[in-house]
Amino acid sequence: MGTQYDALVARLRDIHNLNMASSLLGWDQQTQMPAGGVEARASQLATLSKLSHEMFTSDETGQLLEDAAKEVGDDYDSDAASMVRVVQEDYDESTKLPTEWVTEFTELTSKADSIWVKARQDADFSQFQGTLERIVEMVRQKTELLGYDDHPYTALLNQYERGITTTQVKQIFDDHKPGLIDLIAGITENADQVDDSILRRPYNVDKQRDFGLKMIEAYGFDFNRGYQAISVHPFCTHFSSNDVRITTRFESNFLNPALFGMMHEAGHGMYEQGIGQNLEGTPLASGTSLGVHESQSRMWENLVGRSKGFWSWALPQLKETFPHLESVDLNTFYKAINKSAPSFIRVEADEVNYNLHIILRFEIEMDLITGDLAVKDAPEAWNTKFEEFFGIIPTDDAKGVLQDVHWSYGIQGYFPTYALGNLLSVQYYNKAVEAHPNIPSDIANGKFDTLLTWLNENIHQHGRKFTSDELTQKITGESIQSRDYLDYLTTKYSDIYGL
């Protein structure tokens, strides 16, 4: 490649390294940092973010992009052409945000995190209200700085799912909302078909951890290039495709959160570990969108981890770890882990209810951004909508409006990608099985590399070279749709609940 392209890549590597350092500061803040460190950490993150933003949005980067574009040729799929194309889009987006705004926002959201942790602990929204008001104000500024066509919220969506519009998302949500509501109604009438009490009893946390680690190692999460820790809200981050971190939240009286949480984060982690080494140290070395990322976590959590085939292999091992399960048969266990019922906490919601949790957040976020809803009224709006959607009201704000870390991060517009990920997980999985019909039977034999290799080849290796829609078109021949997901849910839950 030409000398300007090489100079561009060298510059992007320094910027990438600053961003990876920021990610590590964030990881440490969630997993080890003492409370006293919060002020200094905010200042450190502000410096790194400022320097990275200054370097990236500088005229020098703009000029290198322009010059490198002339060197990379017109092979759309090549690493070099993709680098210039994708980074040019990043550059156009980033140059819209002034350095001062980015610095202030980073400092604000860094401090907000500890405030949110405390507020959630105390189930007291008022501790967080002032901070959230300032965040919403700055996010609103962001929509104006970034620009949008149909709705200010589109500016936020596009940060996580490039090219998608609020209108589109609303349409996709509307497409499957009635089907979900019908399915939930059917399940509610047959609620007595499933009993999950065996999962809700004391489970030794160390043993939960050991078993979960064994499962995700079997999946293919590479611990030579990965690490697991504990945090309040589970997440996955990476500082290289060869250094991928996941966290887990354990509950001592319920098996599901940690076990399926580990499978979920491992799904994210294996995506990052699968990025081609040719992209290492570049801005393309990451999952392409949050929706595609979530398709991977949900696939390993639900389509694999909550399948009957998987547990025909894993249940005997779980029984060895927890002998009190000895008398539980496969079908009872399979139904228990797939019990569906409205609940307060999104991260614990089952597959059927999950997307409704997202639609609630989507609607509230839109109203906060337009100003139709004041921050101080968010808890009430949350609870009102919750009753309307699920027929129950959160018992306190920790189980309601305070449950998610996202708003303290200032990443409004992120939530919809969870629902898009659910849809994509089934679209992709169906194609994988079409290519390799033995995948389900492999899973039932504890063999996961057929699926993982297909994902590596078709999705992971490409990093950010292709957008979510380009990838989905390549793989499935169509764009994201809700048909496959609703079919999957209907078939699975009709069987479980005898609908």
Add this chain to the structure above:
Amino acid sequence: MGTQYDALVARLRDIHNLNMASSLLGWDQQTQMPAGGVEARASQLATLSKLSHEMFTSDETGQLLEDAAKEVGDDYDSDAASMVRVVQEDYDESTKLPTEWVTEFTELTSKADSIWVKARQDADFSQFQGTLERIVEMVRQKTELLGYDDHPYTALLNQYERGITTTQVKQIFDDHKPGLIDLIAGITENADQVDDSILRRPYNVDKQRDFGLKMIEAYGFDFNRGYQAISVHPFCTHFSSNDVRITTRFESNFLNPALFGMMHEAGHGMYEQGIGQNLEGTPLASGTSLGVHESQSRMWENLVGRSKGFWSWALPQLKETFPHLESVDLNTFYKAINKSAPSFIRVEADEVNYNLHIILRFEIEMDLITGDLAVKDAPEAWNTKFEEFFGIIPTDDAKGVLQDVHWSYGIQGYFPTYALGNLLSVQYYNKAVEAHPNIPSDIANGKFDTLLTWLNENIHQHGRKFTSDELTQKITGESIQSRDYLDYLTTKYSDIYGL
């Protein structure tokens, strides 16, 4: 203060934050990072180090220093005058090292760390030899770049103990070497006076950790502004005076390494936690020299933690944690933890033998730098000197030349500061007791704040405002000397061994 001074401080804060981020990347590498992360981490550290070095050594910083100097007045002790004075010295030192050299050295030593860990594990110096050869070569370049008067090694010493010369250090070492040798001879003749077998038996690691944490919390290490983790080689680092980290290495069959190691690192940690908040986020917010730093760790480890008074308070608690100690009396325990005998590992060496370990390294480092000794011959030179000094030969390189992490870090010139710290620990402690004669009886009652407050006021709060010698003159009215240390050792060990 003036606008140029404020601009200087703002610029220094960004540089400081880059350096603190580097420290966190280093901490993570030692405590959590998976093996696969090593290449990416080296690249990240190289970027941060390059940017920090570029920003600090830029003409802009030089100009700000020059302009700020006109604004700060001539009150030598003021924060502002100290800032400009000390940072000007840093600047003069740093501008001598070209950015390319610093980047290459950082990348080299970052990779060297993992290679050293593996070589030490396998007790195989040949795995590390090539890397060390390159490090020594670059360190030699460094001495020429930095410049020196009496000996190239002085250039290295001055990085850790500003203003001291190789000639001086050699003199101070020569001053107390004969006294140490006499004392060791006396102890060796009376070796049967002390039996430490009660310390060398299984000690549950979790209980060791719990007890150690209780002790250092009693000392005054603030866990709201501090955190402890596990690593191969114990160390202390900080990202703010409000975010101080220490690590511990546990042995399941010997009580001393973790217990006294925690006291030692807590001594370092309390120094950092005691830095004045007025200096937070500035380059003065750190201990002033490695020698003074070590005086704090050694004081809490030895003068407090290995005193009979301390254990008159702590032994009953240790007996609760480890009931098999129930029948051990105070005097037996006190003698056991102070057993003195030649041993291979510096970090396990007792107070009497310790400085000889340093003198060995001092001599080998000087010969490596001058080229009188080739790297490939270092293991043999080490073992030859070891026999000469201690009468025993290390059984393998892990117990010899490979035992310390320092050379892989490229911090040749660092070792002598350990011995200087031992000397200063007694000089300072004697002054503290002169000011507050109740300190020994307070310690015997588990009350440590009299000593800690004195240290906070006389040493900690000043950060890097004063050099080691300025501080020692202020506190003791003289420079560093070995008289107090030798007196202390002679009195203490004559009692223990009945000399």
